[in-house]
Amino acid sequence: MIKMLFYFFAAVAILSGAYMVLTRNLLYAGFALLLTLLSVAAIYVLLFADFVAVTQLMVYVGGVLVLILFGIMLSSRVHDKSVMSENVNKGWGITISLLTLIGLCYTIWQTKFASLPWLQAASTDMLGAQKSTVQGIGIKLMTDFVLPFEIASLLLLIALIGAAYIATDKQEV
Incomplete structure (x- = not known):
């Protein structure tokens, strides 16, 4: 049952990630990113990494994605033009993605997972x-x-102060 759930959430993450990259509508890409991040959090839950799953939900889904979606929705019409991404040079993206996939598959294929000591101890x-x-x-x-x-x-506090300073309106008094 857990294996089937893992494959389901992995497929959802891959398909929504691919849709996110291939769509031209930025709002749809944001929602596809939401689905991808939720699927990854579900995979963490299935792997008993509860802290990482909660961190995934709180930081990425709760913070970063909400900021992205609000930014897209608030600036969706700039000078009466809809915000759309430009799919420039898909060939290089697909080529690099396939080469990365082949490299990862080769690495997984060459790894001897059965000989890992922590995996042998966990199998009992x-x-x-x-x-x-x-x-x-x-x-x-x-x-x-x-x-x-x-x-x-x-360091994060200094970055926030710097971002607030940069964002302020610098009008001379």
């Missing part, structure tokens, strides 16, 4: 040891990695 006890990863990540963030966590928060 399928779901018995699965528990939430949030508590462990929280303890690590507030003990071992508190300095990098605080430095990252200060």
Whole structure:
């Protein structure tokens, strides 16, 4: 059952990602991005990565995508022209995508997954040891990695202040 759900959400993510890239309407591309990000979050849930799934939902779906959609909807008519993307040079995009797919498939094909020690240990006890990863990540963030966590928060604060300064109207008084 989990395997079928995984394949379903993987197919949804791939199809909506392809639609997002190939459509000319930016609003439809934004909604396809929403579907892609939700599918990836569902895959994280199926892989028992609950912290990553919640982070995916909160940061990407809740923050970034909402900003993109509001930006598209608020500026959909610029000088009476609808905002549409230009599909320029599809050939290079398809070629690079196919080469990347071939490289990834080759890498997966050459990897000996059965010999990985963590996979051998996990195959003996399928779901018995699965528990939430949030508590462990929280303890690590507030003990071992508190300095990098605080430095990252200060850098993000500086970036926000800089963005607010750049966005202000600089009229001379």
